[in-house]
Structure formats: C-alpha cells, structure tokens
Amino acid sequence: MTTRLYVVGLGMVGCNQLTDEVTVALDRSDRIYLLHPHDIVAEALSDRFGTVVRLGSEYEEGQPRSAAYDRIVDRVVDAAVDADSPVALATYGHPTVGVTPTNDIVQRAEGAGVDVDVRPGISSLDAMYVDLGLNPFETGLQMFEVNDLLLRELSLNPSVPAFLFQVGTVGSRLYTARPNAPERFTRLRRYLERFYPSDHEVSLVRAATLPFESGAIESFELSAFESMADAVHPSHTLYVPPARSDGPVNEGYLESLHSRDRLDEITTDRDE
CATH class of the missing domain: 3.40.1010.10 (Tetrapyrrole methylase, N-terminal domain)
Incomplete structure (x- = not known):
C-alpha cells in the first residue's frame, strides 16, 4: 500500500x-x-x-x-x-x-x-536533557502533563527528577493568549508542597525553537510560584529536581551486580 x-x-x-x-x-x-x-x-x-x-x-x-x-x-x-x-x-x-x-x-x-x-x-524532552545536563538512566524520571497530574492526584517521588509539561496551561483546557494571573498557579504550588519543601528550587524550562535561540532556564523557590505568573508560557515545562538523594535499598542486589559468580548463574555458554 x-x-x-x-x-x-x-x-x-x-x-x-x-x-x-x-x-x-x-x-x-x-x-x-x-x-x-x-x-x-x-x-x-x-x-x-x-x-x-x-x-x-x-x-x-x-x-x-x-x-x-x-x-x-x-x-x-x-x-x-x-x-x-x-x-x-x-x-x-x-x-x-x-x-x-x-x-x-x-x-x-x-x-x-x-x-x-x-x-x-x-522532542523538547530530548533538548531539555542537554539543557539541564540530565541523564535519566542515572536518575530515573517522572513526567506528567500538568493538568493530568492534578486530575489524577498522582503521587510524586521527591528523590526522582520530575518534568511537568505544558505548565502554562494549568487550570484550564480552554485556549487563550491572555496573560496569566498569579492565582493560576496556586493549586499547583500547594499540590507540589505536599511532596517538596516550600523553599525547594524548581525551574521553568523552554527548549530553543529557532536557530538563533538558546534553551532558557529560570529557577525560583516553589513558594514564589505565583510571582512568576508573567514569565510562564504555555510551552514551558516545570522541572522539579530531587529534594533528596536516596542510596541503594537492596544492598544484596547491588553486590550481585558486580559479582562474576552471579553473572555465571544467569548466563550460559553459547554451545550449551
């Protein structure tokens, strides 16, 4: 065909x-x-x-x-x-x-x-990996469309980086070119404060869309979200870095990852 x-x-x-x-x-x-x-x-x-x-x-x-x-x-x-x-x-x-x-x-x-x-x-996510210097294989990743996150009230893991896409559209499914009021971001800020301290630094990230542009990152404390209303564009992504770093929980599994004996147990010779 x-x-x-x-x-x-x-x-x-x-x-x-x-x-x-x-x-x-x-x-x-x-x-x-x-x-x-x-x-x-x-x-x-x-x-x-x-x-x-x-x-x-x-x-x-x-x-x-x-x-x-x-x-x-x-x-x-x-x-x-x-x-x-x-x-x-x-x-x-x-x-x-x-x-x-x-x-x-x-x-x-x-x-x-x-x-x-x-x-x-x-995609914008590919570009933001570079802009933020982030390797998701090392950190893991959480990613949500912002209104879907609030609708489903999904839990966030504060030890894993989070991307909240289309943050400038939070609170409405209607199209508008009008500027944001500070109150647009209050519900989201309060929701994020369930999982992160109010002084946690988050960032508005916008990948470059034209050859003469660079990716833009603007960071601020979570408690100041409403004050950023004028700066937020529908294409912005909110990047929420980890609030803590959790080490390995399963020490036995960590040890086995570097064990030749364990490798021999889970693999075979091609001739067998």
Whole structure:
C-alpha cells in the first residue's frame, strides 16, 4: 500500500533538526499541514518543499482546545482521503509527544483506509536533557502533563527528577493568549508542597525553537510560584529536581551486580 499521509516531527530548532527520513517524507508530499508557532519555519518549509497550510488559526480565544483539535483532525484526514498524492502533517518536536491531535489523525485516517507513516523528531524532552545536563538512566524520571497530574492526584517521588509539561496551561483546557494571573498557579504550588519543601528550587524550562535561540532556564523557590505568573508560557515545562538523594535499598542486589559468580548463574555458554 502506498503511503498517503505522513505524520512527521520537525525537531525543536526551526528546520535545523530535520532527520533524513522526515526530509524524504516532506519531499514526497504534495502539501504540508503545519502545526508550528513560527512564521519563519513555515516560510522555510514552503521555500524548500512547496505548499504549506498552517493550522494555528483553528485555535479560538476562550474556546476548548479539544474543539480546535477536532477541526485539525478533520482538515488533515479529509485532505489525505481526497488527495491523489501524499500529504504530510508536520509538527514541532516529536509528532506523538505533547501533540494531542496526532493520535486521532492516525486512527481516523487508518479507519478511512489511508496508509499512514509516522516519523519521529527530536522532542523538547530530548533538548531539555542537554539543557539541564540530565541523564535519566542515572536518575530515573517522572513526567506528567500538568493538568493530568492534578486530575489524577498522582503521587510524586521527591528523590526522582520530575518534568511537568505544558505548565502554562494549568487550570484550564480552554485556549487563550491572555496573560496569566498569579492565582493560576496556586493549586499547583500547594499540590507540589505536599511532596517538596516550600523553599525547594524548581525551574521553568523552554527548549530553543529557532536557530538563533538558546534553551532558557529560570529557577525560583516553589513558594514564589505565583510571582512568576508573567514569565510562564504555555510551552514551558516545570522541572522539579530531587529534594533528596536516596542510596541503594537492596544492598544484596547491588553486590550481585558486580559479582562474576552471579553473572555465571544467569548466563550460559553459547554451545550449551
């Protein structure tokens, strides 16, 4: 079956992080439906690949984000069904990380008999590992969408780094470009104070999205969250570093990890 819809991630830094497989997909596409906030990215894609259709206009002030997602899904799937040549949905970052409409687009398109090819990109999380100097294999990791965390009242482990995504949208599922009031962050601050001391330092992190930018990190004490209201953007992630460092609990397992005798017990010779 011939691919009729590509769903691809552009990476975070404009068009500088396009992978080879994403470039091939865009080259093959007759039109690119674009979810990206920057005009310069739309212009670069248009110059390089042809027709670009921007989808940001589907968001309406004070209206549910879900309604915009539904319109985006309809436009992209209808285009894929009707097109004689492949079309593409291109998103910032990774197409299935924090981009809500993509899963619905894939399901709807496949249900309509459209062959879909999803190709990954560098996500904001990948960029933040670098910006923060964090190796999740050494520390472990907790990651939540901020409203989902509060809805489910999930417990946080204060010995493991935590990422709270889309912190600038906390408290509402409605789209807005209006500035934040300090009260927007009170519930979240109080919730975090169940697990962390009020003077614990947290950070607003925003990965670079254009070639001339650098990743931005702004740190503050948890108790001062409301005072940061003007600085918080919907794309910000809240990074909460560990409040304590827990050593190994199972000393016997630690010892076995460095034991040749234990290695011999859990492996075999290939000839056996």
